[in-house]
Amino acid sequence: QVQLVQSGAEVKKPGASVKVSCKVSGYTLTELSMHWVRQAPGKGLEWMGGFDPEDGETIYAQKFQGRVTMTEDTSTDTAYMELSSLRSEDTAVYYCAAYSNSKNYFDYWGQGTLVTVSS
Amino acid sequence: AIRMTQSPSSLSASTGDRVTITCRASQGISSYLAWYQQKPGKAPKLLIYAASTLQSGVPSRFSGSGSGTDFTLTISCLQSEDFATYYCQQYYSYRFTFGPGTKVDIK
Numbered sequence: 001q002v003q004l005v006q007s008g009a010e011v012k013k014p015g016a017s018v019k020v021s022c023k024v025s026g027y028t029l030t031e032l033s034m035h036w037v038r039q040a041p042g043k044g045l046e047w048m049g050g051f052d053p054e055d056g057e058t059i060y061a062q063k064f065q066g067r068v069t070m071t072e073d074t075s076t077d078t079a080y081m082e083l084s085s086l087r088s089e090d091t092a093v094y095y096c097a098a099y100s101n102s103k104n105y106f107d108y109w110g111q112g113t114l115v116t117v118s119s
Numbered sequence: 120a121i122r123m124t125q126s127p128s129s130l131s132a133s134t135g136d137r138v139t140i141t142c143r144a145s146q147g148i149s150s151y152l153a154w155y156q157q158k159p160g161k162a163p164k165l166l167i168y169a170a171s172t173l174q175s176g177v178p179s180r181f182s183g184s185g186s187g188t189d190f191t192l193t194i195s196c197l198q199s200e201d202f203a204t205y206y207c208q209q210y211y212s213y214r215f216t217f218g219p220g221t222k223v224d225i226k
Contacts, residue, residue, distance in 0.1 A: 035215070037217075044206065044217060044218070044219045044220045045155075045157075045163065045206055045208075045217040045220070046217065047208075047214070047215040047216060047217060050215075052213055059213060059214065061120075061214060062120070062214075095162055095163075097162075097163075103168070104151070104210035104213070104215070105153035105165060105168045105208065105210050106153075106155075106163070106165060106208075107165045107174065109162035109163060109164075110162065111162060112162055
């Protein structure tokens with residue numbers, strides 16, 4: 001049974017960076033395509049980016065290009081999402097979401113990490 | 120990017136009702152569409168993929184249909200545990216996009 005367990009809530013000041021982790025169990029990270037989706041308070045789901053196994057590259061949504069970095073540590077089966085130059089609009093719950101076997105839809109989700117950006 | 124829209128944005132229904140939610144893509148996406156259910160404070164849960172294939176463990180009262188640009192999610196007999204927000208997601212383009220969601224609440 002695949003589980004994605006995320007790091008805890010964060011409070012950051014505008015202009016700072018945040019790094020959220022997502023630890024995989026039940027599978028290895030190399031067997032999954034890991035993505036990140038965020039949800040601002042009271043709003044919908046927004047795909048931020050993720051790993052394209054066909055190209056072997058991480059693809060980012062244009063909105064976050066240059067401000068987000070998604071990395072993986074296969075030795076610990078942990079994925080990371082770092083978002084820089086934070087502003088109040090980045091206050092949201094950040095989810096890691098994954099799939100196996102090139103499905104391209106998300107059957108595995110982390111529990112979410114609330115990131116609050118406030119001065 | 121492919122833009123997804125949903126209608127209605129919200130609806131009120133009673134247990135036992137038949138509910139239909141529509142999702143539309145800004146361009147043809149074949150059947151590369153998934154539906155998710157999200158309850159407050161919880162992560163989304165996959166209900167349907169490939170427009171009409173029920174994820175394992177999802178009750179058969181949920182069904183999906185459509186291809187190209189127009190899709191529907193139907194709940195045939197609404198149960199109390201189905202009050203939630205529903206999102207569609209296209210995966211035709213690798214730059215995935217979600218619809219804005221449809222909130223189903225109690226009438």
